[in-house]
Amino acid sequence: MNTNLNIEQLATHQEQNDPVEILRVALEHFPSSAISFSGAEDIVLIDMALRIRKDIQVFSLDTGRLHPETYRFLEEVRNHYGIQLELLSPDSRELEQLVRTKGLFSFYQDGHKECCAIRKVAPLRRKLATVDAWITGLRHDQTPVRASVPVAQEDTAFSTPEHALVKFNPLANWSSAQVWEYIRNNNVPFNELHRRGYISIGCEPCTRTTLPNQHERAGRWWWEEEALKDCGLHVATAEPSRPQPAEVA
Amino acid sequence: MTTHIIMVKKILADGAPCRKCGEVYERLLRDGLLQHIDRIVTADPHNPDSEGMRLAARHQVSRAPFFIVRDKGGNEHIYDSFLRLKREVLQARASTTEVALDLAERFPELDYI
Numbered sequence: 001m002n003t004n005l006n007i008e009q010l011a012t013h014q015e016q017n018d019p020v021e022i023l024r025v026a027l028e029h030f031p032s033s034a035i036s037f038s039g040a041e042d043i044v045l046i047d048m049a050l051r052i053r054k055d056i057q058v059f060s061l062d063t064g065r066l067h068p069e070t071y072r073f074l075e076e077v078r079n080h081y082g083i084q085l086e087l088l089s090p091d092s093r094e095l096e097q098l099v100r101t102k103g104l105f106s107f108y109q110d111g112h113k114e115c116c117a118i119r120k121v122a123p124l125r126r127k128l129a130t131v132d133a134w135i136t137g138l139r140h141d142q143t144p145v146r147a148s149v150p151v152a153q154e155d156t157a158f159s160t161p162e163h164a165l166v167k168f169n170p171l172a173n174w175s176s177a178q179v180w181e182y183i184r185n186n187n188v189p190f191n192e193l194h195r196r197g198y199i200s201i202g203c204e205p206c207t208r209t210t211l212p213n214q215h216e217r218a219g220r221w222w223w224e225e226e227a228l229k230d231c232g233l234h235v236a237t238a239e240p241s242r243p244q245p246a247e248v249a
Numbered sequence: 250m251t252t253h254i255i256m257v258k259k260i261l262a263d264g265a266p267c268r269k270c271g272e273v274y275e276r277l278l279r280d281g282l283l284q285h286i287d288r289i290v291t292a293d294p295h296n297p298d299s300e301g302m303r304l305a306a307r308h309q310v311s312r313a314p315f316f317i318v319r320d321k322g323g324n325e326h327i328y329d330s331f332l333r334l335k336r337e338v339l340q341a342r343a344s345t346t347e348v349a350l351d352l353a354e355r356f357p358e359l360d361y362i
Contacts, residue, residue: 094346110268112360117349121359125349138358145357157356220360231259231269231313233292233305 005029007166010152019170020048022151023135026168027053030133033168034059036124037085039070040191040201041179042137043077045170047188049135050081059086059127063119064095065203073191080189088123095119105205112206112221119203128158133166141175142200143217176216252318252338256289257301259313270314273331276347282339286316330355 010025026033027049034057035045049056060074078085098106098118107115128134138149155167171179176199183190193201197209199216210219256277258270266274277283292301292313304310304317308327316328318338328334332351335341343351353359 091345094344098346110272113353114346114350116360117353118346121353122345122349124359125352143358143360145360149358157352157359231267232294233259233302233311233313234294 005166007152007154019045019174020051022168022170023049024052026133026135026152026166026170027056030131030166032131033057033133033135034127034131035135036060036137037074037077038137038201039066039073040137041176041183041194042171043188043190044179044182044186045135045137046077046081046083047182047186048170050083056083057086057131058083059088061120061123062087062089063203064090065119065205067193067201067204067207069193070191070201073189076189086127088127090119090123094122107206107221108223111224125158128155128165129160129163131165133168135168135170137171138169139171139174139176139179146172252320253287254285254319254334254338255304255317256286257292257304257310257313257315257317258289259292259294259301262295267313269312273314276331280335280341282335282341285339 023045035049037043037046037058037060039060046056046058074085074087077083095118098115102110102114134155138146140147140149149169149172151170151172152166152168155165159165182188191198191201198207198219199210200219201207202220206221208219208222210216256273258274259267261267265271274283274289277286290300290304292305293299294302296302297306301313305313305315308315308317308325310327310329312329314331316331316334316338318326318328318334320326328338330351332343332347335343335347
């Protein structure tokens with residue numbers, strides 16, 4: 001890891017630069033950088049990175065609940081680019097405990113966080129403990145909480161006192177339209193679910209298609225808006241009703 | 250335990266605890282840590298004068314459950330993360346899932362990974 005790199009300066013300096021340049025900085029300063037690939041349009045990161053270096057490290061979180069189309073796409077990416085795609089699985093004991101006590105669809109009642117914690121966050125944390133930097137496809141236009149994501153940052157979520165971690169978000173300033181323009185112009189393979197109206201692609205039970213002009217957030221955890229109010233401590237005029245599991249797209 | 254710990258939980262209109270409060274209570278029970286909680290008070294959003302609502306307003310906490318820890322010197326510390334309470338005050342080991350869940354809740358941008 002290059003400890004002389006000033007991430008804050010880098011983020012400011014790189015703000016106007018294109019994703020390839022940000023990737024180049026990441027891969028040069030942090031040779032063990034790993035690209036986190038979700039099986040969606042963040043495929044452009046792999047395509048761009050391979051133009052810089054052939055021995056890139058790519059991983060995906062295999063939650064066990066992805067669409068069959070996404071599994072096929074992961075395999076297509078592996079073959080198309082000739083890369084080693086590392087699939088990270090949840091801890092079997094933690095997962096079995098969840099399913100034994102709460103069943104396979106607890107997220108419709110309890111919210112998605114617990115399931116995501118076991119199937120995604122814990123394996124991710126395990127992986128990130130082995131690298132100095134990781135590269136994500138986060139973009140400002142995806143969700144309000146991502147609106148201020150810098151192109152490079154110290155990862156406050158996964159860094160520990162013993163292990164500093166840097167996160168690069170090369171696509172932060174790109175719009176969805178720019179990503180898709182790159183995909184088309186460079187004949188980049190993409191998940192066939194995008195053809196069927198899926199914008200944001202996650203686990204099958206938690207992803208649905210969206211209507212034109214709907215925000216992509218509408219396609220994920222759509223049943224939770226009311227559920228999240230459940231624990232709020234604000235003076236109430238009427239108790240929010242318990243959400244019902246919505247139809248799965 | 251040389252501290253005094255209050256757990257503030259929210260109750261819904263039917264008197265049941267909110268989802269998260271119920272889960273945290275179960276975890277305290279399962280991990281044998283409930284004995285360290287000196288008092289459990291309820292916050293009823295339909296009653297702003299309920300003790301829990303008054304404590305939430307006083308400490309400017311917006312989500313349940315939360316914990317008020319009074320140390321030996323009489324100073325109060327607020328813990329709105331059960332994981333932090335478990336590790337720092339109750340000095341108990343957190344499971345892999347608890348750590349991951351805490352991360353998922355504190356860093357919502359992780360939602361789309």
